[in-house]
Amino acid sequence: MTCSAEGHNSARRSAPNKRRWQELARGLIRTSHPAPGLAVTSLVVVFAAGLGLRFGQVVLLGAAVLTGQLSVGWSNDWIDAARDRSVGRKDKPVAVGTVPVVAVGLTAFAALVAAIVLSSLLGPRPAAALLIGIAAAWAYNLGLKGTTWSGATYVLAFGALPVAPYAALPGQPWPPWWVPVVSALLGFGAHVANALPDLRDDAKTGVRGLPHRLGPQAGAIVMVAALAAASVVLGTAPQVTPTAFTAAASSAGIVLALVTATIAVRSPHSPTAFRFTLVIAVLDVVVLLAVTN
DSSP states (O other): OHHHHHHHHHHHHHHHHHHHHHHHHHHHHHHTOHHHHHHHHHHHHHHHHHHTOOHHHHHHHHHHHHHHHHHHHHHHHHHTHHHHHHTTOTTOHHHHTSSOHHHHHHHHHHHHHHHHHHHHTTOHHHHHHHHHHHHHHHHHHHTGGGSTTHHHHHHHHHHHTTHHHHHTSTTOOOOOTHHHHHHHHHHHHHHHHHHGGGHHHHHHTTOOOHHHHHHHHHHHHHHHHHHHHHHHHHHHOTTOOOOHHHHHHHHHHHHHHHHHHHHHHHOTTSTHHHHHHHHHHHHHHHHHHHHOO
16 A cells, blocks of 8 residues: 555656656757758758768768757757847747756757767768858857848858758769859848848847848848849759749749748738748759759
8 A cells, every 4th residue: 555655656746747858848849940940951851862962971961950950049049048038038938938048058059069970970071061051050149140240141051051962972073153152042031031020029139130220121122132033043044954944933933032022021020921931942942953963
């Protein structure tokens, strides 16, 4: 009888602990910014596989990109914890106390170490491309997000990203110039789209990156210009033979960019515009795969 009672009490004590760990795990997943991280990782993996990298290389590249994205997402919420609390961000687990700040900081650095190790296993040149992107993203989180250079970090990070799969190919070729240009334009457009919903909260805490200085309307115009330019460059690249598919895809990218800008102007504080940039990115990666094979 005593043993039964002790076992019952132990089970009751372990239940809250289990719930706390589950809550922490869910909070860490949310804090990692999973949607953009998984989107970037998936696009890189698909692009690398389409280029002809071996299965093991594709898996390793995907793991390196994913851990890098996790480190960026976690470091963002770790560094911004006090700022998010001050504006009452209910969508941020750190701000509402679901996840301890120290836990997010530790996971950010653990993911960063993992990204460095995994990147190095791909070789010096692919690792350099990936780590340049991660360094640019961390620089954004550490302070450049509040300056006119905020967009430059996205241009550098996304411009370097497609260099890694090419550098992992036999002979380590450089990609055609327009491949990183398209990626950089998409990254810049995504930066503006991602910042628009947070303009009011950021303004309260003194964050004034490039999208904040432009404002919602001008920001939407700059965003559509970047996204449309990516589709134009992709459709008119010198090494690309124009086809009905590339013409249709480029036109669709421009139309989607205009739709995205319209949404951003009408609802500047909605995340819908950013989601549309992901659709444009998927479309452009499909075209990239078609014209580089």
